[in-house]
Amino acid sequence: MARRSDHSREQLYTLALGAAERIVEADGLHRLTARNVADAIGYSPGTLYNVFENLDDLILHLNAHTLDLLFETLSQAPVTGAPDRDIDTLLDGYLEFLLGHPGLWAALFEYVRPDGAGLPDWYQLKIARVLGLLEAALAPLFGKAETDQLTHAARVLWAGLHGIYALEAGGKLDVVGNDTFRDMAKTLTRTFLAGLRHGAREAGHE
Amino acid sequence: MARRSDHSREQLYTLALGAAERIVEADGLHRLTARNVADAIGYSPGTLYNVFENLDDLILHLNAHTLDLLFETLSQAPVTGAPDRDIDTLLDGYLEFLLGHPGLWAALFEYVRPDGAGLPDWYQLKIARVLGLLEAALAPLFGKAETDQLTHAARVLWAGLHGIYALEAGGKLDVVGNDTFRDMAKTLTRTFLAGLRHGAREAGHE
DNA sequence: ACCTGAACACCGTTCAAGT
DNA sequence: ACCTGAACACCGTTCAAGT
Numbered sequence: 001m002a003r004r005s006d007h008s009r010e011q012l013y014t015l016a017l018g019a020a021e022r023i024v025e026a027d028g029l030h031r032l033t034a035r036n037v038a039d040a041i042g043y044s045p046g047t048l049y050n051v052f053e054n055l056d057d058l059i060l061h062l063n064a065h066t067l068d069l070l071f072e073t074l075s076q077a078p079v080t081g082a083p084d085r086d087i088d089t090l091l092d093g094y095l096e097f098l099l100g101h102p103g104l105w106a107a108l109f110e111y112v113r114p115d116g117a118g119l120p121d122w123y124q125l126k127i128a129r130v131l132g133l134l135e136a137a138l139a140p141l142f143g144k145a146e147t148d149q150l151t152h153a154a155r156v157l158w159a160g161l162h163g164i165y166a167l168e169a170g171g172k173l174d175v176v177g178n179d180t181f182r183d184m185a186k187t188l189t190r191t192f193l194a195g196l197r198h199g200a201r202e203a204g205h206e
Numbered sequence: 207m208a209r210r211s212d213h214s215r216e217q218l219y220t221l222a223l224g225a226a227e228r229i230v231e232a233d234g235l236h237r238l239t240a241r242n243v244a245d246a247i248g249y250s251p252g253t254l255y256n257v258f259e260n261l262d263d264l265i266l267h268l269n270a271h272t273l274d275l276l277f278e279t280l281s282q283a284p285v286t287g288a289p290d291r292d293i294d295t296l297l298d299g300y301l302e303f304l305l306g307h308p309g310l311w312a313a314l315f316e317y318v319r320p321d322g323a324g325l326p327d328w329y330q331l332k333i334a335r336v337l338g339l340l341e342a343a344l345a346p347l348f349g350k351a352e353t354d355q356l357t358h359a360a361r362v363l364w365a366g367l368h369g370i371y372a373l374e375a376g377g378k379l380d381v382v383g384n385d386t387f388r389d390m391a392k393t394l395t396r397t398f399l400a401g402l403r404h405g406a407r408e409a410g411h412e
Numbered sequence: 413a414c415c416t417g418a419a420c421a422c423c424g425t426t427c428a429a430g431t
Numbered sequence: 432a433c434c435t436g437a438a439c440a441c442c443g444t445t446c447a448a449g450t
Contacts, residue, residue: 004431004434030318034424044435046426055424109372110318112236118377127378155379156370156393163369164362166315171324172333173361187362192394195401240443250416252445261443 012051013061015041020062025103029110032059059111060123066104067126073097074133086137087189091161095182098165109166134158141196153196160188218257219267221247226268231309235316238265265317266329272310273332279303280339292343293395297367301388304371315372340364347402359402366394 007015019040023032034055038045052058074097077089098105113119119127134154142150167173168181213221225246229238240261244251258264280303283295304311319325325333340360348356373379374387 030320033422035422045424046436047434049425050433109376109378112316112376114236116377152390152393153397156366156390156397159369159373159379159390160362160366160394161369162373163365163367163371165369166372167365167368170315170318171322172315173365184358184362184365187358188366188398191359191362191401192397193401194404195397195399198400198404239441241441251443252417253415255444256414 009051012041012043012047016048016051016058017062017065020058021065021104024062024107025101028103029059029107032107034058056114059107060120062104063108063111064123064126066101066108067123067130069101069104070094070097071126071129071133074130077133079136081140083137083140084190084193087134087193090133090137091185091189094161095185102169105165106169109162131155131158138196141193153192157189157192160192161185164188215257218247218249218253222254222257222264223268223271226264227271227310230268230313231307234309235265235313238313240264262320265313266326268310269314269317270329270332272307272314273329273336275307275310276300276303277332277335277339280336283339285342287346289344289346290396290399293340293399296339296343297391297395300367301391308375311371312375315368337361337364344402347399359398363395363398366398367391370394 016037019037020032023036034045034048038048074090074093077093079086131154134157135150138150138154164181164184222243225243226238229242240251240254244254280296280299283299285292337360340363341356344356344360370390
């Protein structure tokens with residue numbers, strides 16, 4: 001039997017991602033299976049393969065959506081031109097988002113691409129968009145001709161924050177207390193900013 | 207049929223970990239299956255469950271072994287008392303180790319504990335041992351009464367380095383060039399050290 | 413006591429068959 | 432054209448049966 005067409009392709013896409021989001025947030029990425037998602041939306045597993053290439057593709061779109069949500073949240077923060085203030089604002093938004101969607105956030109980084117397949121361009125753009133916010137906040141610390149150093153610094157800070165989250169969330173630092181992630185993130189940003197101001201960049205100048 | 211006893215329990219443990227190491231290094235953690243390991247050592251899957259609690263337990267022991275190897279490598283580096291020099295030495299050793307064992311290193315962080323199960327104490331100790339080397343290198347920057355700030359700083363730096371590796375290895379930064387990981391790691395350590403020296407720690411003083 | 417291998421309850425993915 | 436559900440080739444884990 002077949003041919004229900006209760007939903008359009010777009011509706012199926014939205015339904016599936018919504019169900020995936022709920023499963024990941026409730027039980028983690030390892031419970032996200034094709035059969036689970038199909039069950040949740042009342043279709044057979046095979047139907048998912050009409051909408052997504054495979055399960056990896058579904059996860060990629062789920063993660064892309066998470067990046068969109070983060071960008072929307074962070075882009076509402078005002079930019080004052082004072083790096084310490086602006087970075088602090090971004091950091092607060094980042095922390096709030098990630099603590100509010102722990103499952104989705106974990107999935108974003110837990111997911112490993114099959115083989116050595118890189119991430120597609122449309123996905124890389126979503127990352128670049130978030131990094132752009134960091135760059136805007138750090139920009140006053142750099143000269144106009146130092147855009148390379150600026151993007152470099154933004155990436156290092158972004159990666160560093162992710163590292164703290166990853167180790168903390170994975171219990172891979174024998175950490176006591178609940179606000180340690182926040183503390184470490186603050187230490188990283190504050191120390192990194194102080195370092196950017198003082199002497200660490202001489203090598204970058206001409 | 208049964209009762210071969212070709213190997214002792216200890217020999218089985220070593221054989222299994224060795225096979226696991228080869229599989230992970232060659233094909234990645236996702237190819238590490240009980241049947242794969244069993245095949246490689248010429249036993250049935252069931253036998254593994256005499257030696258390890260389950261596959262998670264096997265991976266945990268594999269990762270513990272990786273941490274041991276890293277500690278052995280890094281602890282041979284001389285400590286001069288000059289933080290910039292010593293951190294640089296450690297960083298070089300870290301980079302060399304990780305580029306020499308990319309599969310094992312990826313497995314160390316890719317592996318996510320089931321449920322919210324924390325890591326056992328004997329494993330945490332292996333992490334602490336590595337962190338201790340970082341602390342020793344950073345120690346001259348801190349006063350004798352600032353051991354809390356010292357361990358905090360060492361953890362932040364360790365986590366930050368991991369973040370850079372994780373994003374780079376996962377292709378999650380649209381990075382060009384081959385030595386970018388090294389560049390970013392150098393930027394992080396240099397900037398972080400400069401920040402520790404200048405002003406960023408006022409809040410930590412009494 | 414140790415090991416086997418069949419069995420159970422799952423996977424991702426494909427595809428002939430149906431409407 | 433779209434969807435199904437059975438099928439294929441896998442999983443982790445258990446455990447009665449054998450020596």
